[in-house]
Amino acid sequence: MKADTPRIEEYLESIYKLQQDEHPVSTSRLAEHLKLSAPSVSEMTKKLAQKKLVNHTEKGICLTQEGNRIAKKVIRRHRLSERLLTDILGFRWDEVHDEACRLEHAISPEMEKHIEESLGNPKTCPHGFPIPDENGVIVKEKLRPLSELKARDKGIIVSVFEEDPKMLQYLASLGLIPEVCVKVEEVAPFGGPLIVCVSGSRYALGREVASKIKVK
Amino acid sequence: MKADTPRIEEYLESIYKLQQDEHPVSTSRLAEHLKLSAPSVSEMTKKLAQKKLVNHTEKGICLTQEGNRIAKKVIRRHRLSERLLTDILGFRWDEVHDEACRLEHAISPEMEKHIEESLGNPKTCPHGFPIPDENGVIVKEKLRPLSELKARDKGIIVSVFEEDPKMLQYLASLGLIPEVCVKVEEVAPFGGPLIVCVSGSRYALGREVASKIKVK
DNA sequence: CCGTTTTATTAGGCACACCTAACTCTATAT
DNA sequence: ATATAGAGTTAGGTGTGCCTAATAAAACGG
Numbered sequence: 001m002k003a004d005t006p007r008i009e010e011y012l013e014s015i016y017k018l019q020q021d022e023h024p025v026s027t028s029r030l031a032e033h034l035k036l037s038a039p040s041v042s043e044m045t046k047k048l049a050q051k052k053l054v055n056h057t058e059k060g061i062c063l064t065q066e067g068n069r070i071a072k073k074v075i076r077r078h079r080l081s082e083r084l085l086t087d088i089l090g091f092r093w094d095e096v097h098d099e100a101c102r103l104e105h106a107i108s109p110e111m112e113k114h115i116e117e118s119l120g121n122p123k124t125c126p127h128g129f130p131i132p133d134e135n136g137v138i139v140k141e142k143l144r145p146l147s148e149l150k151a152r153d154k155g156i157i158v159s160v161f162e163e164d165p166k167m168l169q170y171l172a173s174l175g176l177i178p179e180v181c182v183k184v185e186e187v188a189p190f191g192g193p194l195i196v197c198v199s200g201s202r203y204a205l206g207r208e209v210a211s212k213i214k215v216k
Numbered sequence: 217m218k219a220d221t222p223r224i225e226e227y228l229e230s231i232y233k234l235q236q237d238e239h240p241v242s243t244s245r246l247a248e249h250l251k252l253s254a255p256s257v258s259e260m261t262k263k264l265a266q267k268k269l270v271n272h273t274e275k276g277i278c279l280t281q282e283g284n285r286i287a288k289k290v291i292r293r294h295r296l297s298e299r300l301l302t303d304i305l306g307f308r309w310d311e312v313h314d315e316a317c318r319l320e321h322a323i324s325p326e327m328e329k330h331i332e333e334s335l336g337n338p339k340t341c342p343h344g345f346p347i348p349d350e351n352g353v354i355v356k357e358k359l360r361p362l363s364e365l366k367a368r369d370k371g372i373i374v375s376v377f378e379e380d381p382k383m384l385q386y387l388a389s390l391g392l393i394p395e396v397c398v399k400v401e402e403v404a405p406f407g408g409p410l411i412v413c414v415s416g417s418r419y420a421l422g423r424e425v426a427s428k429i430k431v432k
Numbered sequence: 433c434c435g436t437t438t439t440a441t442t443a444g445g446c447a448c449a450c451c452t453a454a455c456t457c458t459a460t461a462t
Numbered sequence: 463a464t465a466t467a468g469a470g471t472t473a474g475g476t477g478t479g480c481c482t483a484a485t486a487a488a489a490c491g492g
Contacts, residue, residue, distance in 0.1 A: 005448095007448085007449070026469075026470090027469070027470060027471090028468085028469060028470080036449090036450075036451090037450075037451060037452080038469075038470065038471085039450090039451075039452080039453095039470085039471070039472080039473095040449070040450055040451070041470095042470060042471055042472090043449080043450085043471090043472095044449075044450090046471095047448095047449095085327070085330075088304060088334060089327070089330040089331060089334050090330055090333070090334060091326075091330060095326070099324060099326070099327055102322040102323075102324070103319075103322050105322065106318040106319050106321065106322040107318075108315060108318070110307075110311070110315070111301070111305065111315055114301075114305040114306055114307060115305060117306070118304060118305050118306060221478095223478085223479070242439075242440090243439070243440060243441090244438085244439060244440080252479090252480075252481095253480075253481060253482080254439075254440065254441085255440085255441070255442080255443095255480090255481075255482080255483095256479070256480050256481070257440095258440060258441060258442090259441090259442095259479080259480085260479075260480090263478090263479095
């Protein structure tokens with residue numbers, strides 16, 4: 001009973017991601033995320049439960065230890081792939097997500113190791129998210145969304161939670177990328193934009209985007 | 217009607233390879249090569265014919281222009297992957313085949329381009345086989361198998377047609393790899409071994425292996 | 433030339449992962 | 463309290479790619 005076919009990996013990965021915010025994941029959210037019909041997901045979830053990869057209760061779906069282990073393995077391969085694509089193959093950070101979604105299912109443990117070593121053991125993906133280590137251990141820092149800083153607060157960008165290429169390009173063009181220092185100059189009231197200062201330039205930034213940028 | 221699902225790519229790739237020696241490919245050889253039952257291959261062949269990717273006559277199966285185009289695209293990705301694995305990720309030449317078999321179906325045209333450029337436009341895979349260009353054009357040199365050289369003939373190794381890792385390791389340990397100059401010292405009669413000289417050392421080499429090494 | 437082996441196909445099934453339509457809850461809003 | 467919306471499952475069906483067993487046709491050795 002194999003547990004690591006691409007399809008299963010995709011389900012577990014999605015559940016893992018959704019689990020971050022919404023603790024037990026609902027069938028409908030999962031279906032939406034995977035772009036599948038609700039019954040398909042319902043059925044597959046039953047199979048995953050049989051394989052002891054998820055627990056399916058009234059509250060929703062959550063990963064078992066084993067399911068979690070596999071999900072993190074896939075995420076590790078995804079993020080290592082992204083690094084390979086940017087650092088070695090010269091892709092921009094906005095181009096790598098879809099590419100990595102395909103690669104993550106085609107990478108063996110050996111290749112994983114080789115990529116990691118060739119890249120000099122990177123700690124994060126190009127968007128700033130931590131790469132789980134071989135054992136699935138993830139180093140978590142406590143971070144604040146940029147949107148919650150007050151006027152005159154400073155921070156260093158750690159991660160940018162955004163997949164849309166256009167938006168990523170835009171952010172990169174402003175220099176809003178991991179490792180960079182930002183200062184909030186003003187915060188417009190009533191949910192208005194933030195005025196931020198990045199490497200000497202001032203930009204207005206919507207609250208929504210700002211909430212996707214995490215700083216420390 | 218998609219034509220480039222992994223399964224189809226694998227069939228076309230296999231047909232392409234078998235086509236090299238046996239012009240129209242037989243169902244049974246293809247089944248053996250793909251490690252599938254004959255009826256499965258028979259059935260799939262019908263579908264490939266419907267999609268105009270192969271012609272299936274009494275003589276056997278052969279690729280159409282379109283089938284050929286796709287097969288070469290896959291081979292290009294396979295060989296570029298192998299180069300990526302050896303040149304950048306530090307794999308040995310005997311480790312890359314299986315890895316590349318998985319990668320070749322997960323590589324987009326953009327990634328193909330990026331790999332090629334990052335590698336400095338390599339002309340061959342690590343085993344010395346030509347990498348088709350973007351348009352599927354393959355540069356073919358006329359080569360002789362090492363096994364056909366006479367005593368005192370010299371040649372430069374171009375390619376090594378071998379997939380068994382143990383054998384590849386062995387050949388590498390003797391220095392029998394592409395670009396290397398070999399001299400045949402003696403040829404034992406009755407299909408016996410060749411005595412070859414590689415970078416100052418003498419080795420006895422079976423005819424069968426020698427026939428897989430092509431020189432110019 | 434005929435029996436045997438090899439080669440290819442047909443027939444019939446199975447597993448997988450998806451779908452739509454229809455049904456059953458539950459949760460709420462009036 | 464009841465109509466209704468939303469979420470989740472069941473039922474039934476599809477396409478794909480594989481299998482075994484049985485059959486047909488071609489190739490070959492004596």
